[in-house]
Amino acid sequence: MFVIITYDVGEKRVGKVCKKLRKYLDWTQNSVFEGEISKGKLSECLSELHKIIEEEEDSIYLYQVKNPRNIQKIIYGQEKSPIDLFL
Numbered sequence: 432m433f434v435i436i437t438y439d440v441g442e443k444r445v446g447k448v449c450k451k452l453r454k455y456l457d458w459t460q461n462s463v464f465e466g467e468i469s470k471g472k473l474s475e476c477l478s479e480l481h482k483i484i485e486e487e488e489d490s491i492y493l494y495q496v497k498n499p500r501n502i503q504k505i506i507y508g509q510e511k512s513p514i515d516l517f518l
Contacts, residue, residue: 433499434473435465440489447483448491451476460511467499 436456440448449458455476456464468476480491496502 432470432473433465433467433496433502435463435494435496437463437492437494438484438490440484440491444483444485444489448480451479451483458511 438448452464455468455472456466459465
């Protein structure tokens with residue numbers, strides 16, 4: 432399945448959440464990850480995130496796309512990608 436995950440977490444936890452999500456999905460923009468992932472891997476990812484976040488303060492939004500062919504992604508301005516980090 433294709434998913435988009437966005438997050439808003441406390442400053443102390445941002446790095447940990449970002450690092451964890453990089454293991455499973457592609458970074459597209461600050462606090463936004465997306466990509467194809469199996470149900471099992473998604474469950475594993477979310478379980479690991481729940482160990483990091485403070486549910487009273489933080490939020491994680493998960494958008495599941497049943498048919499990724501129905502999504503049209505349009506980027507205005509500069510596209511951010513992991514490759515840009517190494518140039």
